[in-house]
Amino acid sequence: MPDNLQILLDHRPSGNVSPANFRIVRTPVPTPGPGQALVRHRFLSLDPYMRGRLSDAKSYAKPQEVGEVMQGGTVGVVEASNNPRFKPGDAVVGMGGWQLYALSDGRDLRVIDAKAIPIQAYLGPVGMPGVTAWYGLNKIIAPKAGETVLVSAATGAVGSVVGQLARAAGARAVGIAGGPEKCHFAVDELGYAACADHKSPEFAAQLKAALPDGVDGLFENVGGEPFQQALRRLNDFARVAICGLIASYEGAPTALPDMRIFLVKRIKMEGFIVSDHMPVWPQAISELSGHVAASRLKWRETIREGLENAPQALIDLLHGENLGKMLVRLD
Ligand SMILES: NC(=O)c1ccc[n+]([C@@H]2O[C@H](COP(=O)([O-])OP(=O)(O)OC[C@H]3O[C@@H](n4cnc5c(N)ncnc54)[C@H](OP(=O)(O)O)[C@@H]3O)[C@@H](O)[C@H]2O)c1
Numbered sequence: 001m002p003d004n005l006q007i008l009l010d011h012r013p014s015g016n017v018s019p020a021n022f023r024i025v026r027t028p029v030p031t032p033g034p035g036q037a038l039v040r041h042r043f044l045s046l047d048p049y050m051r052g053r054l055s056d057a058k059s060y061a062k063p064q065e066v067g068e069v070m071q072g073g074t075v076g077v078v079e080a081s082n083n084p085r086f087k088p089g090d091a092v093v094g095m096g097g098w099q100l101y102a103l104s105d106g107r108d109l110r111v112i113d114a115k116a117i118p119i120q121a122y123l124g125p126v127g128m129p130g131v132t133a134w135y136g137l138n139k140i141i142a143p144k145a146g147e148t149v150l151v152s153a154a155t156g157a158v159g160s161v162v163g164q165l166a167r168a169a170g171a172r173a174v175g176i177a178g179g180p181e182k183c184h185f186a187v188d189e190l191g192y193a194a195c196a197d198h199k200s201p202e203f204a205a206q207l208k209a210a211l212p213d214g215v216d217g218l219f220e221n222v223g224g225e226p227f228q229q230a231l232r233r234l235n236d237f238a239r240v241a242i243c244g245l246i247a248s249y250e251g252a253p254t255a256l257p258d259m260r261i262f263l264v265k266r267i268k269m270e271g272f273i274v275s276d277h278m279p280v281w282p283q284a285i286s287e288l289s290g291h292v293a294a295s296r297l298k299w300r301e302t303i304r305e306g307l308e309n310a311p312q313a314l315i316d317l318l319h320g321e322n323l324g325k326m327l328v329r330l331d
Pocket residue numbers: 047048049128129132153154155156157158159176177178179182198221222224242243244245246247248251272273274275317318319320321322323324325326
């Protein structure tokens with residue numbers, strides 16, 4: 001049997017993440033003990049939350065341990081199993097981390113149907129990012145037909161699903177994305193009515209022009225300057241779902257303006273973490289799988305090859321160099 005390759009967190013970043021924060025090690029492929037399954041990974045998921053866990057600051061989840069395999073979402077195939085829920089050949093999604101092989105006691109592992117839907121979609125539109133989009137849009141923004149929903153990081157793993165679900169609900173979806181290529185993709189492929197480029201010097205004017213009727217629902221993935229501009233466009237009774245603040249993960253904190261606008265415009269703003277809402281996951285995944293299998297939901301991925309490129313893939317994700325879901329392919 002070949003060796004296992006693993007990427008460990010070597011030391012925590014003090015500023016921006018660099019490849020030197022990680023180290024790769026070669027270890028024997030483990031043998032499953034009682035109740036365990038051995039999974040050969042096919043794809044790793046790279047996610048913005050990983051940046052937060054590289055720091056030991058107190059947060060909603062425990063930090064990544066130094067000297068341990070980097071945690072992260074994975075899809076793969078069961079190679080050997082002493083757990084009756086899994087058999088060799090089963091496609092599975094789990095949290096196997098940055099390594100070729102992982103053992104699981106089954107608690108974080110789920111068998112998936114990788115025939116109707118490509119296996120890596122379970123890390124994107126029919127996985128955690130898809131459920132995040134579904135939750136924030138349906139449970140916080142709850143758009144009505146004819147309303148305008150503004151989505152930042154509009155072409156990313158979460159944002160691309162938000163825009164399409166908002167449109168399917170009869171809302172007018174408007175995106176914010178970085179650069180003309182992403183904005184064209186947002187409008188031409190994802191069906192946004194308009195898109196403002198936050199890297200353009202004309203960003204504020206583009207956003208204003210894209211929002212003739214203001215914003216009824218803001219799905220915030222970014223924070224920073226795009227968020228400040230978006231707040232200025234909110235209508236009375238707007239709902240703001242705070243999903244992520246990626247501009248602040250390695251940059252300046254995102255501040256709120258004078259709170260008076262929340263009062264006079266009667267705005268509701270709610271932060272959420274998708275893992276707090278496990279009871280809705282089956283419904284969300286069932287709906288999202290139906291949309292993907294029927295090609296009603298478009299999705300894009302940026303794929304890097306090889307485990308050794310996972311650190312750079314994370315760094316590139318944190319710099320916005322992905323279009324759609326950032327993945328590392330392991331075969
Ligand atoms: N609350 C939750 O439970 C939950 C769950 C999943 C994800 N999230 C959050 O949702 C957001 C989107 O996550 P995702 O997985 O879908 O990632 P993603 O959107 O696929 O990738 C991140 C995108 O953020 C955008 N971005 C804007 N300003 C940026 C900046 N200053 N630096 C870096 N990137 C910037 C980039 O797109 P542009 O170039 O188009 O700006 C980049 O491609 C993140 O904030 C993430 O933390 C939250």
